[in-house]
Amino acid sequence: MATRLPTRVATEHEAPGHTARVRGLSRAFGGRTVLDRLDLDIERGEFVALLGRSGSGKSTLLRALAGLDRDTTGQLAVDGTVAVAFQEPRLLPWKRVIDNVALGLPPGGRARARDALDEVGLTARADAWPLTLSGGEAQRASLARALVREPGLLLLDEPFSALDALTRITMHRLVLDLWDRHARDTSVLLVTHDVDEALLLADRVLVLGEGRIAHESRIEAERPRRITDLTALRARLLGQLGVEEGTR
Numbered sequence: 001m002a003t004r005l006p007t008r009v010a011t012e013h014e015a016p017g018h019t020a021r022v023r024g025l026s027r028a029f030g031g032r033t034v035l036d037r038l039d040l041d042i043e044r045g046e047f048v049a050l051l052g053r054s055g056s057g058k059s060t061l062l063r064a065l066a067g068l069d070r071d072t073t074g075q076l077a078v079d080g081t082v083a084v085a086f087q088e089p090r091l092l093p094w095k096r097v098i099d100n101v102a103l104g105l106p107p108g109g110r111a112r113a114r115d116a117l118d119e120v121g122l123t124a125r126a127d128a129w130p131l132t133l134s135g136g137e138a139q140r141a142s143l144a145r146a147l148v149r150e151p152g153l154l155l156l157d158e159p160f161s162a163l164d165a166l167t168r169i170t171m172h173r174l175v176l177d178l179w180d181r182h183a184r185d186t187s188v189l190l191v192t193h194d195v196d197e198a199l200l201l202a203d204r205v206l207v208l209g210e211g212r213i214a215h216e217s218r219i220e221a222e223r224p225r226r227i228t229d230l231t232a233l234r235a236r237l238l239g240q241l242g243v244e245e246g247t248r
């Protein structure tokens, strides 16, 4: 049985409605503009998916939100801690799974790390070495490491794209389950190439193009969802990405 992580206590200076607010964000590399006065709001507890063609600037935006890139212009405000889970789990191979999750936490963090591993169903592998984990287990550990920081904003950078199809389905369920339990405090921004993943998981799907949020779709359908119920929106999103249906 999964235990819950402690709930993040809101402090009085936190704006109640938004986790992230971006205004006029720009980023250029060697004179080439990648983000061009981009605006974006993420509401508290919202699950947002970000689609875009390769090279459209998804990771660049994510890095800016994570505070990993200071060479942007414009305004960017994020309320609370930001945690990132990447496509490759990035676990330190010389530390056991539990110590990877607890890394950087204050004393007493190991108990919280155990709770987080419990939440992602990885209790039995807490003392394992990262290199002995399967791809899915390693991603679970990576999620636990992000969650244990009780982030206001959880950034997921294509975290499931390297997993096999069955494991990916399990991870989708896990992420929805975790988000369900933490949504009061945690917003999620999922960068993905997979239109179906966006349709299954997100409240809102954004399409990045020309350096800005070029399209935005809200998905009201109840979860769990079936792609077959969302074919019109799927076709529209593929069109916005410049992909014709049947060609992927």
Ligand SMILES: Nc1ncnc2c1ncn2[C@@H]1O[C@H](COP(=O)(O)OP(=O)(O)OP(=O)(O)O)[C@@H](O)[C@H]1O
Binding pocket: 029, 034, 052, 053, 054, 055, 056, 057, 058, 059, 060, 061
């Ligand atoms: N550090 C960098 N130096 C130079 N150019 C960069 C750097 N980081 C990103 N770029 C360029 O900015 C553009 C956007 O890159 P970014 O990684 O954000 O795209 P993306 O949408 O995440 O792509 P993908 O879907 O292929 O991962 C690309 O043309 C990339 O080459």
